[in-house]
Amino acid sequence: MKLSVVTTLYKSERFVEEFYNRVIKVVLEFTNDYEIVFVNDGSPDRSCEKVLSIRQKDSKVKLIDLSRNFGHHKAVMTGLKYAKGDLVFLLDSDLEEEPELLRIFINEIQKHKADVIFGIQKARKGKFFERITGKIFYKIFNNLADVPIEENILMARLMTRKYIEALKGFSERELFLGGVFALVGFKQVAIEVTKLGKGTTTYSTRRKLALLVNAITSSTKNLLIYVFYLGLIISFLSFLFIMYYLISSLFYKDYLSGWPSLILSIWFLSGLIILSVGILGIYLSKVFEEVKQRPLTIIKKIYDENGAK
Numbered sequence: 001m002k003l004s005v006v007t008t009l010y011k012s013e014r015f016v017e018e019f020y021n022r023v024i025k026v027v028l029e030f031t032n033d034y035e036i037v038f039v040n041d042g043s044p045d046r047s048c049e050k051v052l053s054i055r056q057k058d059s060k061v062k063l064i065d066l067s068r069n070f071g072h073h074k075a076v077m078t079g080l081k082y083a084k085g086d087l088v089f090l091l092d093s094d095l096e097e098e099p100e101l102l103r104i105f106i107n108e109i110q111k112h113k114a115d116v117i118f119g120i121q122k123a124r125k126g127k128f129f130e131r132i133t134g135k136i137f138y139k140i141f142n143n144l145a146d147v148p149i150e151e152n153i154l155m156a157r158l159m160t161r162k163y164i165e166a167l168k169g170f171s172e173r174e175l176f177l178g179g180v181f182a183l184v185g186f187k188q189v190a191i192e193v194t195k196l197g198k199g200t201t202t203y204s205t206r207r208k209l210a211l212l213v214n215a216i217t218s219s220t221k222n223l224l225i226y227v228f229y230l231g232l233i234i235s236f237l238s239f240l241f242i243m244y245y246l247i248s249s250l251f252y253k254d255y256l257s258g259w260p261s262l263i264l265s266i267w268f269l270s271g272l273i274i275l276s277v278g279i280l281g282i283y284l285s286k287v288f289e290e291v292k293q294r295p296l297t298i299i300k301k302i303y304d305e306n307g308a309k
Helices: 016-027 047-055 072-082 101-112 128-144 161-167 177-184 205-219 222-251 259-291
Strands: 003-009 034-040 061-066 087-090 116-121 153-160 188-193 299-304
Touching: 003 016, 003 047, 003 072, 016 034, 016 047, 016 101, 034 047, 034 072, 047 061, 061 072, 072 087, 072 177, 087 101, 087 161, 101 116, 101 153, 101 188, 153 161, 153 177, 153 188, 161 177, 222 259
Parallel strands: 003 034, 003 087, 034 061, 116 188
Antiparallel strands: 061 299, 087 153, 116 153
């Protein structure tokens, strides 16, 4: 059995050596046939140099050096496409997800005869604002998505070769991995684990909001359908109000319509129109990106068993 470990690098310089030492210790408990795949997602620090230093003593360490920063999820997909193991263990290199989870995941995948074992947080880390926004994210996503996902999912997961081959068939450029992982199907089992907190996250509030928008619009068309029904409901209510004001003006001579209601109606409907056009614009932009068929990522150099190429 060949085992692949896949991780990405972005501002990961201080974690690389500890990550490797802990991973290799667990991997060697199960097999000597392994590879550790690092994907350098345009990291601005010395993460790449750290991995190349490790390669000097372990030729089974592979480095995929991307030409620039393409984003976490795209870098992950690139690493998975180049992984050759019968089992593929994916986790982040920042050590918030412990490499020792591999022991638990291998036992569970054998116990359940599953295709995927993945981690979910026992309790979402962070302050109140982060926890509540995370809760809102999953509620909104699962109410709109065609295939719901577990709340508080982690990147850490162990996957079979059969699952990986199916996953590689997803070629979309606008990528939300949580949704794609669920869409692939097969037997997937969630395991509660504790996620550690180390340093500051690279996901700002703006990036988290962008992730929510991308997750929904990349994973489902239902938002467009709901916009249609919203327009239908408002049109019906508007018709009722028109009939009410028409009857009032015909039968009550002292009737005088109020300017505040008129202005508020204009503002409300104008805002709704702009919102609807904005949602349509997001979907059109995704179609625009997909039809260009640009590569998911661009690889500058690969360092593997055969050297650099």
